[in-house]
Amino acid sequence: xxxxxxxxxxxxxxxxxxxxxxxxxxxxxxxxxxxxxxxxxxxxxxxxxxxxxxxxxxxxxxxxxxxxxxxxxxxxxxxxxxxxxxxxxxxxxxxxxxxxxxxxxxxxxxxxxxxxxxxxxxxxxxxxxxxxxxxxxxxxxxxxxxxxxxxxxxxxxxxxxxxxxxxxxxxxxxxxxxxxxxxxxxxxxxxxxxxxxxxxxxxxxxxxxxxxxxxxxxxxxxxxxxxxxxxxxxxxxxxxxxxxxxxxxxxxxxxxxxxxxxxxxxxxxxxxxxxxxxxxxxxxxxxxxxxxxxxxxxxxxxxx
Numbered sequence: 587x588x589x590x591x592x593x594x595x596x597x598x599x600x601x602x603x604x605x606x607x608x609x610x611x612x613x614x615x616x617x618x619x620x621x622x623x624x625x626x627x628x629x630x631x632x633x634x635x636x637x638x639x640x641x642x643x644x645x646x647x648x649x650x651x652x653x654x655x656x657x658x659x660x661x662x663x664x665x666x667x668x669x670x671x672x673x674x675x676x677x678x679x680x681x682x683x684x685x686x687x688x689x690x691x692x693x694x695x696x697x698x699x700x701x702x703x704x705x706x707x708x709x710x711x712x713x714x715x716x717x718x719x720x721x722x723x724x725x726x727x728x729x730x731x732x733x734x735x736x737x738x739x740x741x742x743x744x745x746x747x748x749x750x751x752x753x754x755x756x757x758x759x760x761x762x763x764x765x766x767x768x769x770x771x772x773x774x775x776x777x778x779x780x781x782x783x784x785x786x787x788x789x790x791x792x793x794x795x796x797x798x799x800x801x802x803x804x805x806x807x808x809x810x811x812x813x814x815x816x817x818x819x820x821x822x823x824x825x826x827x828x829x830x831x832x833x834x835x836x837x838x839x840x841x842x843x844x845x846x847x848x849x850x851x852x853x854x855x856x857x858x859x860x861x862x863x864x865x866x867x868x869x870x871x872x873x874x875x876x877x878x879x880x881x882x883x884x885x886x887x888x889x890x
Contacts, residue, residue, distance in 0.1 A: 634670030651827040700724035730760030780800040785842040
């Protein structure tokens with residue numbers, strides 16, 4: 587497993603320096619960080635009370651391909667109700683407000699990963715408590731991007747090596763922020779923020795691990811899927827839905843992501859809504875990546 591060293595400082599939205607660049611995230615550092623908020627817990631608010639976020643979310647869900655995935659309106663109301671039970675830390679709410687103003691792509695992405703993760707968790711793990719854990723895992727997975735300069739988040743051309751390193755550090759930054767705000771280094775959302783770019787073949791980051799929490803698995807799939815089908819500064823034209831699902835299927839066949847959550851996602855994309863346990867996923871590739879896509883490329887000509 588890779589040694590965890592911050593490549594960029596972790597600073598809260600209020601300007602408080604939590605850890606400097608170069609800090610090692612060893613047990614002692616993390617324990618000291620968690621203790622810093624002892625006796626001063628963050629306030630929380632239920633997602634159900636955040637009317638503006640819910641309104642935006644429903645608008646996003648009405649657009650293709652989510653209007654197919656969430657075509658059952660009664661079920662969708664139930665999913666949003668389940669999401670509504672999640673108590674969001676005030677700093678997470680503040681981050682969503684920040685992204686809404688400064689980087690709308692990330693704002694929308696956070697809400698869509700939240701919704702899709704909740705839907706998948708509800709069907710994969712129908713027990714209410716486990717479904718709620720799935721909902722809890724989603725909304726703060728990209729919190730660490732508040733530490734990434736906006737010039738990098740919004741760059742339309744390939745990132746330099748140095749910029750790519752800073753961007754990748756958002757996973758550790760999110761972990762640090764959530765461990766600090768909750769005072770708990772084992773808090774599920776903190777682990778999700780840290781691990782949502784890991785892959786089963788060990789090719790992911792920041793730890794290069796191959797086994798992780800099943801709720802992390804759901805967020806990983808939701809994160810990749812929404813990133814593919816959504817416009818980005820580096821890719822104004824998104825993947826079409828077929829191409830995105832084919833890309834995920836390729837990743838599953840190569841052992842990077844698991845099949846179960848992917849089969850559920852494919853089933854939700856079919857109007858017949860087949861049982862995902864019996865859902866057949868074709869390995870045939872007929873789609874194409876969008877033109878002028880610079881994702882994964884660097885200005886020095888190498889990939890990330």
